[in-house]
Amino acid sequence: MTEKSQKNRRRSDIPAAVxxxxxxxxxxxxxxNKHFGPVYANRDIDLKIAKGSVHGIxxxxxxxxxxxxxxxxxxxxxxxxxxxxxxxxxxxxxxSHALQLGxxxxxxxxxxxxxxxxxxxxxxxxxxxxxxxxxxxxxxIELARLAEEYxxxxxxxxxxEDLSVGQQQRVEILKALYRGAExxxxxxxxxxxxxxxxAHLFRVFDTLKKQGKTIVLITHKLREIMAITDEVSVMRxxxxxxxxxxxxxxxxELAELMVGxxxxxxxxxxxxxxxxxxxxxxxxxxxxxxxxxxxKGVSLNVRAGEIVGIAGVSGNGQSELLEAIAGMxxxxxxxxxxxxxxIAFKGDDSAAELRLAGLAHVPEDRHEHGxxxxxxxxxxxxxxxSDDDKYGKGLYLSVKACKNEAKKxxxxxxxxxxxxxxxxxxxxxxxxxxxVLAREISRDPDVFIVGQPTRxxxxxxxxxxxxxxxxMRDAGKAILLVSVELxxxxxxxxxxxxxxxxxxxGEADPDKVNEGELGLLMxxxxxxxxxxxxxxxxKDKIANDLANKGxx
Amino acid sequence: MEIFNNIIFLLDSMIRLTVPLxxxxxxxxxxxxxxxxxxxxxGKMLAGAFGAAVVAYLSGNMWLGxxxxxxxxxxxxxxxxxxxxxxxGNQIIAGVAINFLAAGLTVFLGQSWFKQGGRTPALPEGGRxxxxxxxxxxxxxxxxxxxxxxxELISGHNIIVYIAFAMVPFTYWLLFKxxxxxxxxxxxxxxxxxxxxxxxxxxxxxxxxxxxxxLTGLAGSYLSIxxxxxxxxxxTAGMGFIALAALIFAKWRPWYVLWATLLFGFLNAAQIRLxxxxxxxxxxxPVQAIQALPYILTVxxxxxxxxxxxxxxxxGIPYVKER
Numbered sequence: 074m075t076e077k078s079q080k081n082r083r084r085s086d087i088p089a090a091v092x093x094x095x096x097x098x099x100x101x102x103x104x105x106n107k108h109f110g111p112v113y114a115n116r117d118i119d120l121k122i123a124k125g126s127v128h129g130i131x132x133x134x135x136x137x138x139x140x141x142x143x144x145x146x147x148x149x150x151x152x153x154x155x156x157x158x159x160x161x162x163x164x165x166x167x168x169s170h171a172l173q174l175g176x177x178x179x180x181x182x183x184x185x186x187x188x189x190x191x192x193x194x195x196x197x198x199x200x201x202x203x204x205x206x207x208x209x210x211x212x213x214i215e216l217a218r219l220a221e222e223y224x225x226x227x228x229x230x231x232x233x234e235d236l237s238v239g240q241q242q243r244v245e246i247l248k249a250l251y252r253g254a255e256x257x258x259x260x261x262x263x264x265x266x267x268x269x270x271x272a273h274l275f276r277v278f279d280t281l282k283k284q285g286k287t288i289v290l291i292t293h294k295l296r297e298i299m300a301i302t303d304e305v306s307v308m309r310x311x312x313x314x315x316x317x318x319x320x321x322x323x324x325x326e327l328a329e330l331m332v333g334x335x336x337x338x339x340x341x342x343x344x345x346x347x348x349x350x351x352x353x354x355x356x357x358x359x360x361x362x363x364x365x366x367x368x369k370g371v372s373l374n375v376r377a378g379e380i381v382g383i384a385g386v387s388g389n390g391q392s393e394l395l396e397a398i399a400g401m402x403x404x405x406x407x408x409x410x411x412x413x414x415x416i417a418f419k420g421d422d423s424a425a426e427l428r429l430a431g432l433a434h435v436p437e438d439r440h441e442h443g444x445x446x447x448x449x450x451x452x453x454x455x456x457x458x459s460d461d462d463k464y465g466k467g468l469y470l471s472v473k474a475c476k477n478e479a480k481k482x483x484x485x486x487x488x489x490x491x492x493x494x495x496x497x498x499x500x501x502x503x504x505x506x507x508x509v510l511a512r513e514i515s516r517d518p519d520v521f522i523v524g525q526p527t528r529x530x531x532x533x534x535x536x537x538x539x540x541x542x543x544x545m546r547d548a549g550k551a552i553l554l555v556s557v558e559l560x561x562x563x564x565x566x567x568x569x570x571x572x573x574x575x576x577x578x579g580e581a582d583p584d585k586v587n588e589g590e591l592g593l594l595m596x597x598x599x600x601x602x603x604x605x606x607x608x609x610x611x612k613d614k615i616a617n618d619l620a621n622k623g624x625x
Numbered sequence: 626m627e628i629f630n631n632i633i634f635l636l637d638s639m640i641r642l643t644v645p646l647x648x649x650x651x652x653x654x655x656x657x658x659x660x661x662x663x664x665x666x667x668g669k670m671l672a673g674a675f676g677a678a679v680v681a682y683l684s685g686n687m688w689l690g691x692x693x694x695x696x697x698x699x700x701x702x703x704x705x706x707x708x709x710x711x712x713x714g715n716q717i718i719a720g721v722a723i724n725f726l727a728a729g730l731t732v733f734l735g736q737s738w739f740k741q742g743g744r745t746p747a748l749p750e751g752g753r754x755x756x757x758x759x760x761x762x763x764x765x766x767x768x769x770x771x772x773x774x775x776x777e778l779i780s781g782h783n784i785i786v787y788i789a790f791a792m793v794p795f796t797y798w799l800l801f802k803x804x805x806x807x808x809x810x811x812x813x814x815x816x817x818x819x820x821x822x823x824x825x826x827x828x829x830x831x832x833x834x835x836x837x838x839x840l841t842g843l844a845g846s847y848l849s850i851x852x853x854x855x856x857x858x859x860x861t862a863g864m865g866f867i868a869l870a871a872l873i874f875a876k877w878r879p880w881y882v883l884w885a886t887l888l889f890g891f892l893n894a895a896q897i898r899l900x901x902x903x904x905x906x907x908x909x910x911p912v913q914a915i916q917a918l919p920y921i922l923t924v925x926x927x928x929x930x931x932x933x934x935x936x937x938x939x940x941g942i943p944y945v946k947e948r
Binding site: 146148149167168169170171172178180184185186187188189193194196197198199200202203204205206208248 | 801802803804805806807808810811814815817818819820821822823824825938946
């Protein structure tokens with residue numbers, strides 16, 4: 074038996090002694106800062122994680138959770154700040170250093186080599202001999218032991234590409250344990266799992282905790298947090314909002330902290346006058362890039378002259394729904410009907426088909442999908458519409474007509490600086506967003522799909538963008554709006570639809586619903602049609618915990 | 626017996642012509658398995674051939690020549706590595722630059738040093754690798770069939786030929802049975818997984834690229850101081866590209882590389898043998914048509930037969946850790 078496995082074995086003989094010592098800190102982060110370009114991903118983060126605890130970190134997508142944990146794992150280096158592991162200050166230079174310190178991480182997108190076997194993936198980087206055979210032999214024995222101890226069975230000779238995502242995740246956990254990880258960071262571990270697999274994973278957590286290991290769980294699913302964590306830290310926009318003891322909080326408080334409450338901006342709008350149905354979505358199912366179902370059968374209607382807002386904690390399928398309706402992502406199932414015309418979603422040109430049907434789309438990520446950032450403004454102002462006859466016929470493109478159109482858009486939308494020859498990258502975020510909006514609105518679409526219209530946009534531009542959207546509504550257009558800003562949804566929408574875990578879990582009247590009720594809906598608390606199995610499990614789990622605590 | 630002898634000669638010639646392709650394709654295999662596409666095999670081979678010929682001519686020592694050839698290959702590989710690994714440049718463009726650099730520099734230096742139109746002077750005694758006879762080659766010569774195969778086909782090549790063929794099982798072993806190989810393959814497939822496992826991705830890629838340089842240098846040395854007795858203008862004549870084609874055809878696997886390069890070597894040998902020969906029904910085939918055979922095959926194979934050859938997944942992409 075090798076030294077490492079002996080050490081593990083000894084540890085497994087004395088589980089309770091370590092976990093009871095909860096005063097000891099496994100990890101302490103002090104004033105961590107990290108930025109990518111001008112954007113701060115983490116700002117002055119302080120965090121304490123007790124040894125032997127399950128610590129949750131929640132926040133919306135882009136709140137900086139993953140960046141923070143990548144810093145802890147040595148994948149990124151912080152710009153400033155201190156890290157203490159087990160009370161000692163350390164500078165984590167790279168991942169191998171983090172591994173030496175006993176920190177293992179299970180990434181959201183698995184770090185596995187697809188055409189390698191499980192065994193090869195487990196020993197990669199931890200081979201202790203020049204030849205592979207002895208390392209493999211040792212790993213095979215160790216894997217069998219870990220499999221038994223933690224219920225992590227997986228065929229060591231199977232290729233990763235042949236395994237289910239759940240099993241791939243087991244390999245990731247085994248990889249960390251094989252390297253002797255004492256602190257295990259898991260990034261959105263249940264996002265790709267079925268409820269049964271998730272339940273199994275939580276049982277594994279229990280065993281790990283009993284062995285005195287510390288678990289850091291990154292997620293935006295509040296029910297999981299409530300069910301399995303001891304403490305929970307909330308992050309928002311790169312900052313640490315608060316750390317709470319899980320028992321002393323509740324989902325609606327967490328939801329509020331996550332989404333953040335900001336001043337409700339006054340938007341002047343008259344009463345909606347809905348007409349015919351212009352956009353109809355029926356039983357739409359959509360998967361993301363790695364094949365996980367994100368939209369699980371959504372049906373909705375948008376009428377002429379109304380704004381329908383989709384609210385939800387980000388990552389619950391809103392983005393994928395929007396992308397599918399806009400023709401950027403092929404749905405697995407279901408129908409999209411624009412002005413009575415069903416969209417075929419046959420080839421790669423669904424977006425063009427939708428545009429011809431009278432739909433326009435402002436994508437959530439203007440840099441990635443809305444603009445060619447290195448083009449001049451006039452080029453972006455006709456992007457996607459360059460085949461229109463008014464810009465020249467056949468191969469010919471009339472630069473003059475394009476520039477005239479660009480000038481018209483600049484004037485109408487007050488894009489600053491008013492220079493069509495300026496590179497798009499040199500406009501501010503708000504003005505870039507106006508360039509996209511101007512282009513799509515100028516086409517006078519009957520159905521208008523808007524994602525995150527004011528993300529990263531300054532206050533002045535927000536107002537003008539909101540007014541343009543309201544004006545569209547008053548002109549009798551059907552508008553579907555997705556935004557992470559709850560206030561924006563509430564002030565613009567005539568109807569609010571709440572999405573949770575790929576389903577529509579409720580509909581609300583923005584004038585009657587209060588923030589607390591919306592927060593509960595968004596956290597999936599009072600939903601009727603959620604996953605029964607998961608629900609039952611969580612109830613079970615809470616009951617168990619209570620029973621255990623009572624017994625102690 | 627006449628036909629048998631002809632076949633033996635043809636195969637013997639095939640083996641000699643396969644060696645530079647085999648070495649270059651294996652060189653490419655190391656580099657590309659680590660995720661660095663290398664279109665500069667040709668240039669590194671050419672530079673290696675030149676370096677080997679110059680040093681062998683000046684020193685009269687074939688071994689010094691060979692090591693010089695490998696050294697030049699390594700230097701060229703280092704340039705490729707710095708451009709495409711450290712500075713995350715486009716690997717293909719860096720490779721093209723290597724090819725131009727080698728093509729220009731060998732002519733320029735050759736002409737200004739030796740004034741023989743870019744060629745190097747004929748090698749002195751001891752400067753060229755000569756054939757070595759394996760034991761009993763002479764004694765077995767007259768045994769029918771087996772004797773001919775042993776004494777003509779297997780025996781009587783220079784040492785680089787044997788090294789080249791021994792590189793195939795060695796590469797297989799290194800790639801699939803050692804820690805180095807596991808990490809190398811993983812780096813070409815998913816560098817992030819390698820990085821998170823605590824292995825330095827760029828360092829792995831440098832190692833692979835330098836091995837590639839040494840092997841292309843050896844391939845070049847073989848051309849100038851073993852197969853011929855001196856460097857000739859552009860003497861690689863596209864062999865680096867054919868090696869690249871063979872590598873893709875072989876799906877980046879060592880044993881397949883052997884078969885693929887033997888096929889190309891055979892066509893080359895056949896091409897030389899068929900020149901001026903009257904074929905039944907067809908008559909004499911123009912030399913140019915026969916010379917084009919290996920290249921036509923390359924196009925056909927690459928376009929038609931290997932539609933599903935999927936290379937290392939991370940190939941061609943510089944590794945960037947932070948977004």
